[in-house]
Amino acid sequence: NAGVTQTPKFQVLKTGQSMTLQCAQDMNHEYMSWYRQDPGMGLRLIHYSVGAGITDQGEVPNGYNVSRSTTEDFPLRLLSAAPSQTSVYFCASSYRPGEGYTFGSGTRLTVV
């Protein structure tokens, strides 16, 4: 049982480049979310999904897109990377709202 798998673990991008952060879970969880973690800011919600085909914006969605074509996968796309997007990104999933989240190990992204 792999849980929540995030790839890559580390990435350096140049300003203006685009990329996709991958997130996959094998627990048949309906709820999936992307957070970014910055020092002193805690976890801020970027986008979330409550099931395949259903996504919505969180607190800080600008510059990011998501899609949920399957229950297992929830990729996060950076459209045109900016230095302000330098952060650690976490994907998380849960079976239902009353359950705790299972988190991935994170992607550390640096935009230069």
Place this chain on the structure above:
Amino acid sequence: AQSVAQPEDQVNVAEGNPLTVKCTYSVSGNPYLFWYVQYPNRGLQFLLKYITGDNLVKGSYGFEAEFNKSQTSFHLKKPSALVSDSALYFCAVRDTAGGSYIPTFGRGTSLIVHP
């Protein structure tokens, strides 16, 4: 709207002493409350949750939390701290009213346990 506050950026405690990490929340309906722990360069790990029932909730690694509705608090506690408990702790809340499915996290509290 749901919100959560962790009033202390850092908590220092000596090994063997009891520890408390504070969390207060604000919701319109009833809260679902969670505590998570993050060790350096790792993802968050679920510790415990309160949904309903007994106000004292027991979780992993000997941690427990007390739900206090009148004070809108959910403080994390452990009777005897270990050096290995040193980590970043996050409180999270989900409001059962208003159709919110996703919890809001606090800014985190760094727990440092001194030998």
